[in-house]
Amino acid sequence: xxxxVVVRAARKMLDEAGLHGSFLVRNLDSxxxxxxxxxxxxxxxxxxxxxxxxxxxxxxxxxxxxxxMPVDVAPGGITTPGPTGLSRFRHPARIALGDLLxxxxxxxxxxxxxxxxxxxxxxxxxxxxxRLGIEGIAVRHRISDLTDTPAERLGPDDAHLxxxxxxxxxxxxxxxxxxxxxxxxxxxxxxxxxxxxxxxxWRPSAIQPTSAARVRELMADNVLRQRLAPDFTSDASRWxxxxxxxxxxxxxxxxxxxxxxxxxxxxxxTESRVPAVQxxxxxxxxxxxxxxxxxxxxxxxPPWWG
Numbered sequence: 001x002x003x004x005v006v007v008r009a010a011r012k013m014l015d016e017a018g019l020h021g022s023f024l025v026r027n028l029d030s031x032x033x034x035x036x037x038x039x040x041x042x043x044x045x046x047x048x049x050x051x052x053x054x055x056x057x058x059x060x061x062x063x064x065x066x067x068x069m070p071v072d073v074a075p076g077g078i079t080t081p082g083p084t085g086l087s088r089f090r091h092p093a094r095i096a097l098g099d100l101l102x103x104x105x106x107x108x109x110x111x112x113x114x115x116x117x118x119x120x121x122x123x124x125x126x127x128x129x130x131r132l133g134i135e136g137i138a139v140r141h142r143i144s145d146l147t148d149t150p151a152e153r154l155g156p157d158d159a160h161l162x163x164x165x166x167x168x169x170x171x172x173x174x175x176x177x178x179x180x181x182x183x184x185x186x187x188x189x190x191x192x193x194x195x196x197x198x199x200x201x202w203r204p205s206a207i208q209p210t211s212a213a214r215v216r217e218l219m220a221d222n223v224l225r226q227r228l229a230p231d232f233t234s235d236a237s238r239w240x241x242x243x244x245x246x247x248x249x250x251x252x253x254x255x256x257x258x259x260x261x262x263x264x265x266x267x268x269x270t271e272s273r274v275p276a277v278q279x280x281x282x283x284x285x286x287x288x289x290x291x292x293x294x295x296x297x298x299x300x301x302p303p304w305w306g
Contacts, residue, residue, distance in 0.1 A: 006296045007036050010289045014270070017285035019250070021270030022191040025293045028202050028255070028263040034297045035191060035267075042269040043186040044137075045244035046108050047251055048125075050197060051137055053105045053218060055120050055128035056097070057211035067098030071115050085109030105218035108243065110143040117142045122187075129197075132206045136193030138186075145180065180246060191267035194253040198265040202255050216240060219254065226280070228268060231287035232256045232294075248272040250283060256294070264298065266290050 014020060022042065024035035059065045073086055073093045085107050086093065095103070095112075097119070103112035120128075126139040180186045204212035219240035225233070227250070232239040241254025253267045268286050 001296070003034065003296065006292060007034070010292050011036060013285055013289050013292075017282045018273045019270045019282055019285065020273070021268065023269075023289060023293060024191040024195050024265075024267045025290065025297050026195050026199065026265045027297060028199055028265055032297060033195075034293050038192040038195075038267075039190050040269075041136075041183045041188050041190050042251070042271070043181050043183055043246065043249060044189050044194075044251060044269070045180075045187070045246035045249050046110070046113075046143070047189070047194065047242055047244035047253060048137075048139055048143075048187040049104050049108065049113050050194075050201075050215070050219070050242050050253070051129055051134075051139055052113060052116055052120070052125055053101055053215050054132070054197070054201065054207065054211060055125040056101060056116050057214050058128055058132070058208060059120060060097075061208040061211050065097060065119065067096065067101075069097045070094045071097055071100060071119075073111065073115055086111035086115075101214075102218060102221070105215070105242065106221040107223055113143045132200065134193070134197050134200055137189035137197065138183075140185065140187055181249070191253075191269050194267045194269075195265045198253060198255050198267075202263055202265065216255075222254075227252045227283045228254060228266065228287045228290050230284075231291040232266075250286065252286065262298070264294055266294060 010023065022035070022037040022040045024033060024038040026033040056065065060067055071094070073089070073095060075089050075091060075093075085103050086095075086109055095115075097116070100112045100115050103109035104116055117125075122139045122141055126137075129135075129137055129139070200207055201212045201215050219242055220238060222241050222243070224243045225239075227243060228241060229239050232254070236259045238257045239254055240257070241252055244251035248271050250272060251269045253265075253269075255263055255265050257263045268290050270282075270286055272282055
Protein backbone atom coordinates (compact mmCIF):
# COMPACT_ATOMS: atom_id res chain seq x y z
CA UNK A 1 0.00 0.00 0.00
CA UNK A 2 1.40 3.41 -0.95
CA UNK A 3 2.12 6.07 1.65
CA UNK A 4 -0.47 8.43 0.18
CA VAL A 5 -3.15 5.73 0.48
CA VAL A 6 -2.19 5.07 4.11
CA VAL A 7 -2.36 8.75 4.99
CA ARG A 8 -5.71 9.20 3.23
CA ALA A 9 -7.08 6.21 5.13
CA ALA A 10 -5.79 7.64 8.42
CA ARG A 11 -7.39 11.00 7.73
CA LYS A 12 -10.68 9.28 6.90
CA MET A 13 -10.65 7.26 10.14
CA LEU A 14 -10.05 10.44 12.11
CA ASP A 15 -12.83 12.34 10.34
CA GLU A 16 -15.34 9.52 10.81
CA ALA A 17 -14.63 9.60 14.56
CA GLY A 18 -15.49 13.30 14.70
CA LEU A 19 -11.86 14.36 15.09
CA HIS A 20 -9.39 16.50 13.22
CA GLY A 21 -5.79 17.14 14.09
CA SER A 22 -2.13 16.43 13.52
CA PHE A 23 -0.10 13.23 13.66
CA LEU A 24 3.60 12.54 13.28
CA VAL A 25 5.56 9.31 13.74
CA ARG A 26 9.38 9.35 13.56
CA ASN A 27 12.00 6.62 13.69
CA LEU A 28 14.39 8.08 16.28
CA ASP A 29 17.46 6.49 14.70
CA SER A 30 16.90 6.90 10.97
CA UNK A 31 14.88 10.13 11.22
CA UNK A 32 12.31 8.77 8.77
CA UNK A 33 8.80 9.95 9.50
CA UNK A 34 5.20 9.82 8.36
CA UNK A 35 2.23 11.96 9.31
CA UNK A 36 -0.06 14.79 8.33
CA UNK A 37 -0.56 18.44 9.31
CA UNK A 38 2.48 18.01 11.57
CA UNK A 39 3.32 21.72 11.63
CA UNK A 40 -0.16 22.92 12.61
CA UNK A 41 -0.07 24.65 16.00
CA UNK A 42 -2.44 23.47 18.74
CA UNK A 43 -3.14 24.49 22.34
CA UNK A 44 -1.40 21.73 24.28
CA UNK A 45 -3.04 21.63 27.75
CA UNK A 46 -1.14 19.22 30.04
CA UNK A 47 1.48 18.33 27.42
CA UNK A 48 3.30 21.39 28.76
CA UNK A 49 4.26 19.30 31.80
CA UNK A 50 6.92 17.54 29.69
CA UNK A 51 8.94 20.72 28.94
CA UNK A 52 8.33 21.74 32.57
CA UNK A 53 9.95 18.48 33.72
CA UNK A 54 12.88 18.95 31.33
CA UNK A 55 13.50 22.54 32.49
CA UNK A 56 13.24 21.57 36.18
CA UNK A 57 15.64 18.64 35.79
CA UNK A 58 18.12 20.72 33.82
CA UNK A 59 18.21 23.14 36.75
CA UNK A 60 18.75 20.17 39.06
CA UNK A 61 21.65 19.02 36.88
CA UNK A 62 23.25 22.48 37.15
CA UNK A 63 22.88 22.46 40.93
CA UNK A 64 20.29 25.27 40.97
CA UNK A 65 17.60 23.05 42.49
CA UNK A 66 17.80 20.09 44.86
CA UNK A 67 15.39 17.20 44.17
CA UNK A 68 15.22 16.59 47.92
CA MET A 69 14.16 20.20 48.62
CA PRO A 70 10.84 20.18 50.55
CA VAL A 71 7.97 22.20 49.10
CA ASP A 72 4.97 23.07 51.26
CA VAL A 73 1.56 22.84 49.63
CA ALA A 74 -1.45 24.11 51.55
CA PRO A 75 -4.92 22.71 50.79
CA GLY A 76 -6.81 25.19 48.65
CA GLY A 77 -3.69 27.28 48.21
CA ILE A 78 -3.34 26.40 44.54
CA THR A 79 -6.61 26.45 42.66
CA THR A 80 -6.00 23.66 40.16
CA PRO A 81 -8.75 21.05 40.52
CA GLY A 82 -8.32 17.55 39.23
CA PRO A 83 -9.55 13.99 39.80
CA THR A 84 -6.30 12.84 41.42
CA GLY A 85 -3.30 14.18 43.24
CA LEU A 86 -2.81 17.19 45.47
CA SER A 87 -6.05 18.91 44.51
CA ARG A 88 -7.82 16.16 46.49
CA PHE A 89 -5.70 16.67 49.62
CA ARG A 90 -7.49 18.04 52.68
CA HIS A 91 -4.44 18.79 54.81
CA PRO A 92 -1.14 20.64 54.39
CA ALA A 93 1.54 18.59 52.69
CA ARG A 94 5.33 18.81 52.46
CA ILE A 95 6.62 17.13 49.30
CA ALA A 96 10.14 16.89 47.89
CA LEU A 97 10.71 18.58 44.53
CA GLY A 98 11.64 15.23 42.95
CA ASP A 99 8.31 13.77 44.04
CA LEU A 100 6.44 16.79 42.66
CA LEU A 101 8.00 15.91 39.31
CA UNK A 102 6.53 12.43 39.54
CA UNK A 103 3.09 13.75 40.47
CA UNK A 104 3.13 16.39 37.72
CA UNK A 105 4.38 14.17 34.90
CA UNK A 106 3.22 10.63 35.69
CA UNK A 107 -0.07 11.45 37.45
CA UNK A 108 -0.67 14.72 35.51
CA UNK A 109 -1.25 16.51 38.83
CA UNK A 110 -1.89 20.18 38.05
CA UNK A 111 -1.24 21.36 41.61
CA UNK A 112 2.16 19.68 41.58
CA UNK A 113 2.91 21.25 38.20
CA UNK A 114 2.06 24.72 39.50
CA UNK A 115 4.29 24.16 42.53
CA UNK A 116 7.08 23.47 40.03
CA UNK A 117 6.10 26.54 38.00
CA UNK A 118 6.52 28.56 41.22
CA UNK A 119 10.20 27.57 41.11
CA UNK A 120 10.66 27.75 37.33
CA UNK A 121 8.04 30.11 35.85
CA UNK A 122 6.67 29.67 32.32
CA UNK A 123 9.05 32.27 30.85
CA UNK A 124 12.00 30.41 32.39
CA UNK A 125 10.77 27.09 30.98
CA UNK A 126 10.48 28.71 27.53
CA UNK A 127 14.01 30.11 27.89
CA UNK A 128 15.31 26.65 28.84
CA UNK A 129 13.77 25.16 25.69
CA UNK A 130 15.48 27.84 23.59
CA ARG A 131 18.80 27.12 25.29
CA LEU A 132 18.40 23.45 24.38
CA GLY A 133 17.59 24.31 20.76
CA ILE A 134 14.00 23.03 20.96
CA GLU A 135 11.77 25.29 18.88
CA GLY A 136 8.03 25.50 18.33
CA ILE A 137 6.67 25.04 21.87
CA ALA A 138 5.24 28.18 23.52
CA VAL A 139 5.08 28.07 27.34
CA ARG A 140 3.04 31.08 28.47
CA HIS A 141 1.00 30.22 31.55
CA ARG A 142 0.58 27.98 34.58
CA ILE A 143 -1.71 24.96 34.77
CA SER A 144 -4.14 26.81 37.06
CA ASP A 145 -4.99 29.07 34.11
CA LEU A 146 -6.55 26.04 32.41
CA THR A 147 -9.31 25.95 35.01
CA ASP A 148 -10.88 29.27 34.02
CA THR A 149 -12.91 28.00 31.07
CA PRO A 150 -16.66 27.85 30.29
CA ALA A 151 -16.69 24.27 31.68
CA GLU A 152 -15.96 25.53 35.20
CA ARG A 153 -18.46 28.39 34.93
CA LEU A 154 -21.28 26.23 33.60
CA GLY A 155 -20.73 23.20 35.82
CA PRO A 156 -20.71 19.47 35.02
CA ASP A 157 -24.39 19.25 34.06
CA ASP A 158 -23.85 21.73 31.24
CA ALA A 159 -20.44 20.46 30.12
CA HIS A 160 -21.80 19.77 26.64
CA LEU A 161 -22.52 23.50 26.24
CA UNK A 162 -18.92 24.34 27.12
CA UNK A 163 -17.72 21.81 24.57
CA UNK A 164 -20.07 23.25 21.94
CA UNK A 165 -18.58 26.69 22.55
CA UNK A 166 -15.06 25.30 22.33
CA UNK A 167 -15.85 23.59 19.04
CA UNK A 168 -17.71 26.47 17.42
CA UNK A 169 -15.83 29.58 18.51
CA UNK A 170 -12.49 29.03 16.77
CA UNK A 171 -11.35 31.44 14.06
CA UNK A 172 -9.73 30.42 10.75
CA UNK A 173 -6.41 31.76 12.06
CA UNK A 174 -6.46 29.39 15.10
CA UNK A 175 -7.63 32.16 17.43
CA UNK A 176 -10.39 31.49 19.94
CA UNK A 177 -12.67 33.37 22.34
CA UNK A 178 -11.55 30.93 25.06
CA UNK A 179 -8.03 32.09 25.95
CA UNK A 180 -6.73 28.59 26.68
CA UNK A 181 -7.72 27.48 23.15
CA UNK A 182 -6.15 30.45 21.35
CA UNK A 183 -2.73 29.41 20.02
CA UNK A 184 -1.49 33.00 20.26
CA UNK A 185 -2.21 33.16 24.02
CA UNK A 186 -2.16 29.58 25.29
CA UNK A 187 0.61 27.09 25.83
CA UNK A 188 0.92 25.81 22.29
CA UNK A 189 2.94 23.61 19.97
CA UNK A 190 2.82 21.35 16.94
CA UNK A 191 3.13 17.61 16.51
CA UNK A 192 6.55 18.18 14.97
CA UNK A 193 7.71 20.33 17.88
CA UNK A 194 6.73 17.65 20.41
CA UNK A 195 8.34 14.89 18.36
CA UNK A 196 11.49 17.05 18.29
CA UNK A 197 11.27 17.34 22.09
CA UNK A 198 10.85 13.57 22.47
CA UNK A 199 13.76 13.02 20.09
CA UNK A 200 15.94 15.24 22.28
CA UNK A 201 14.86 13.29 25.39
CA TRP A 202 15.35 9.81 23.93
CA ARG A 203 18.53 10.63 22.00
CA PRO A 204 19.98 13.40 24.19
CA SER A 205 22.73 15.72 23.02
CA ALA A 206 22.03 19.16 24.49
CA ILE A 207 19.89 17.80 27.36
CA GLN A 208 21.89 16.39 30.25
CA PRO A 209 21.78 12.55 30.12
CA THR A 210 20.57 12.39 33.74
CA SER A 211 17.74 14.83 32.98
CA ALA A 212 16.69 12.92 29.87
CA ALA A 213 16.80 9.57 31.64
CA ARG A 214 14.56 10.81 34.45
CA VAL A 215 11.99 12.26 32.03
CA ARG A 216 11.91 8.93 30.19
CA GLU A 217 11.26 7.16 33.50
CA LEU A 218 8.48 9.60 34.43
CA MET A 219 6.76 9.17 31.07
CA ALA A 220 7.08 5.38 31.28
CA ASP A 221 5.22 5.59 34.62
CA ASN A 222 2.32 7.56 33.13
CA VAL A 223 -0.91 6.24 34.67
CA LEU A 224 -3.25 7.73 32.02
CA ARG A 225 -3.26 4.97 29.43
CA GLN A 226 -6.68 5.13 27.77
CA ARG A 227 -5.63 6.60 24.41
CA LEU A 228 -2.58 5.34 22.54
CA ALA A 229 -1.28 2.90 25.17
CA PRO A 230 -3.62 0.00 24.27
CA ASP A 231 -2.14 -0.10 20.75
CA PHE A 232 1.51 0.31 21.75
CA THR A 233 1.91 -1.68 24.98
CA SER A 234 2.96 -5.32 24.72
CA ASP A 235 5.56 -7.80 25.96
CA ALA A 236 7.67 -6.71 22.99
CA SER A 237 7.40 -2.95 23.44
CA ARG A 238 7.24 -0.23 26.08
CA TRP A 239 5.02 2.84 25.73
CA UNK A 240 6.08 6.05 27.53
CA UNK A 241 3.85 9.08 27.13
CA UNK A 242 2.04 12.18 28.34
CA UNK A 243 -1.59 13.07 27.64
CA UNK A 244 -3.22 16.48 27.37
CA UNK A 245 -6.95 17.15 27.72
CA UNK A 246 -8.99 20.34 27.81
CA UNK A 247 -12.60 20.68 26.65
CA UNK A 248 -12.55 19.24 23.10
CA UNK A 249 -8.76 18.76 23.00
CA UNK A 250 -7.45 15.20 23.17
CA UNK A 251 -3.69 14.82 22.83
CA UNK A 252 -1.00 12.29 23.51
CA UNK A 253 2.73 12.29 22.77
CA UNK A 254 5.07 9.43 23.51
CA UNK A 255 7.70 6.95 22.41
CA UNK A 256 7.35 3.23 21.75
CA UNK A 257 10.58 1.33 22.43
CA UNK A 258 10.64 -2.09 20.77
CA UNK A 259 12.73 -4.95 22.09
CA UNK A 260 14.59 -5.10 18.76
CA UNK A 261 16.11 -1.70 19.63
CA UNK A 262 13.97 0.50 17.39
CA UNK A 263 12.20 3.49 18.93
CA UNK A 264 9.46 5.65 17.41
CA UNK A 265 8.30 9.04 18.67
CA UNK A 266 4.59 9.67 18.14
CA UNK A 267 2.55 12.84 18.51
CA UNK A 268 -1.24 12.84 18.19
CA UNK A 269 -2.82 16.26 18.70
CA THR A 270 -6.56 16.25 18.07
CA GLU A 271 -9.69 18.33 18.48
CA SER A 272 -13.15 16.78 18.62
CA ARG A 273 -16.23 18.02 16.78
CA VAL A 274 -18.48 16.13 19.21
CA PRO A 275 -19.74 18.10 22.27
CA ALA A 276 -19.25 15.34 24.84
CA VAL A 277 -16.87 14.87 27.77
CA GLN A 278 -16.43 11.11 27.46
CA UNK A 279 -15.48 9.85 24.00
CA UNK A 280 -13.77 6.46 24.31
CA UNK A 281 -14.47 5.62 20.68
CA UNK A 282 -12.65 8.74 19.52
CA UNK A 283 -9.68 7.91 21.72
CA UNK A 284 -9.57 4.39 20.31
CA UNK A 285 -9.51 5.88 16.83
CA UNK A 286 -6.57 8.11 17.79
CA UNK A 287 -4.66 4.97 18.70
CA UNK A 288 -5.71 3.22 15.49
CA UNK A 289 -4.52 6.14 13.36
CA UNK A 290 -1.20 6.36 15.21
CA UNK A 291 -0.69 2.60 14.95
CA UNK A 292 -1.48 2.60 11.23
CA UNK A 293 1.17 5.26 10.57
CA UNK A 294 3.69 3.58 12.87
CA UNK A 295 3.25 0.15 11.29
CA UNK A 296 3.67 1.53 7.78
CA UNK A 297 6.89 3.29 8.76
CA UNK A 298 8.20 0.30 10.71
CA UNK A 299 7.56 -1.96 7.71
CA UNK A 300 10.20 0.00 5.84
CA UNK A 301 7.99 2.14 3.64
CA PRO A 302 9.52 5.32 2.14
CA PRO A 303 9.16 8.28 4.52
CA TRP A 304 6.58 10.90 3.70
CA TRP A 305 4.29 13.32 5.45
CA GLY A 306 1.47 15.49 4.21
